[in-house]
Amino acid sequence: MGSLQIFLRESADAGSFCYIGRKGHGRLPWCHPYLVYDHRMGLKYYKSEDKVLLAVDCIIFGFDNGELKILLVRRNMEPEMGKWSLIGGFMKKAEDLDQAATRVLQNLTGLGDIYMEQLYTYSKVDRDPGQRTISVAYFALIDVASHQFEGVQLETARWFPLSDAPDLIFDHNKMVAKAVARLRRRALTMPIGFELLPDKFTMRQLQTLYECILDKELDKRNFINKFKSLDVLIRLDEKDMTVARKGAYLYTFDKDKYDRKVEEGFSFKL
Amino acid sequence: MGSLQIFLRESADAGSFCYIGRKGHGRLPWCHPYLVYDHRMGLKYYKSEDKVLLAVDCIIFGFDNGELKILLVRRNMEPEMGKWSLIGGFMKKAEDLDQAATRVLQNLTGLGDIYMEQLYTYSKVDRDPGQRTISVAYFALIDVASHQFEGVQLETARWFPLSDAPDLIFDHNKMVAKAVARLRRRALTMPIGFELLPDKFTMRQLQTLYECILDKELDKRNFINKFKSLDVLIRLDEKDMTVARKGAYLYTFDKDKYDRKVEEGFSFKL
């Protein structure tokens, strides 16, 4: 009894599939695209030579000391040993990309409740000279002050002011640039400051944050008026007495109102 | 002579790398992350069990007969045989995602000069019940009228009005929804109509296109005023006499001015 043979049609672009069948018996209609049938092994994957490793790289923004910063690690490995790089890792087969990004970040910072968002997928053939890797970039926002994480990995990680960050490996510079653009857009579509500030903050801090993100000076009165009209802030009775002799009122975000606003979808210009 | 052994550190998230070296000899500093050294094979990939197939799926928008449409194919394969699906294919190891998307589209339509843009990467573990596949969605804009493509594959492909499209396989509905949102945003950031209209078009066509994209009626005078003030249109001396007794002037985009505008970055509200 000869072994069972299969045939495949090469070009399979039209609908993500190609015809598969037994020689002389027509296609096997139940057969999944890109599967190969082998009479001993049962179904197995086709085109495994086109499988690739999927990495996630995280652009982690923090706001500290009136500056917008990103978290980088020094690469201790060739190629590009000693150069700075984004925090990253590989997606495991049992998880999706969001989970992979969360895991990578959690392993580093020990924190789980962090704003993350998928940014873009980078796939140039030679982007990683070592091997073919596709990288999905995520950007994350964390409040540096409240999150004094003690992760072991932190020996190798460091916060850099965005304006004074070193050159990065591979296409990581591009990723950062795109993340900054995205952050800028988000800042105008949702009061994203939430994620980057401590629970209680002054108007000044909020404004400085926006000035850093948008990279331009804002008028204090206009800024406050606009933000107040958004109606997502609660002024506390507390004051921060360290910033001025007079002291400055502390605010928190009104999470409920904020969430409602985000759902409604709104934009606001600065 | 015993075989050369290697050791790896398992958790490798902090910087996309892990330590690799010969047992007892410290790590090999020149060795790339996630490579394994084998004395017979030389370098080979590590963690190949976490490699996955990368698909691209294209949301192809067309504008025809005053309607916004998408191009779908009927799936002739299990699972989900007979259901409608986006046009897709797999990325080959020798190409990047943009190239894969272009190839997929070119194979289908025979056309190469098409506006395409990466949308989002979908990676839920069970998104394709057949096997683990990650899909990178692209959205494309083509002018149906000028591009009467004769691709062989077209037997299986069909244009559907966006408002009357069938349910799609996997997470393709989600992809379409996201693409529509992106298209809407683009329409307000760049005069994207360019891509969806024939070379020469009437103001009415342009307005109808925008009405379809934004899904709301627009005032004719305001629309024309705003678009004229953008200064990217050239009014030709020709008229389209089929649309009205009076005839309607034909316009083209001023590609140069348009490109300059896009570079400057501008937004305009409708």
Next chain:
DNA sequence: TCCTTAAGTGTATTTGATACATTTTAAATG
């Protein structure tokens, strides 16, 4: 008590978005 420093506050002006109605043209009709 006075000085200093940053916080806090309101209005006038400009700019852009919206609402809205009549005239024009050429083909079709009688």
Next chain:
DNA sequence: CATTTAAAATGTATCAAATACACTTAAGGA
């Protein structure tokens, strides 16, 4: 040839939002 008809072309007044702009207030330190 005069009249009808259907859609194209056009401009202004109003309203809303963005911007520009300067003085007063509070509390700590000298």
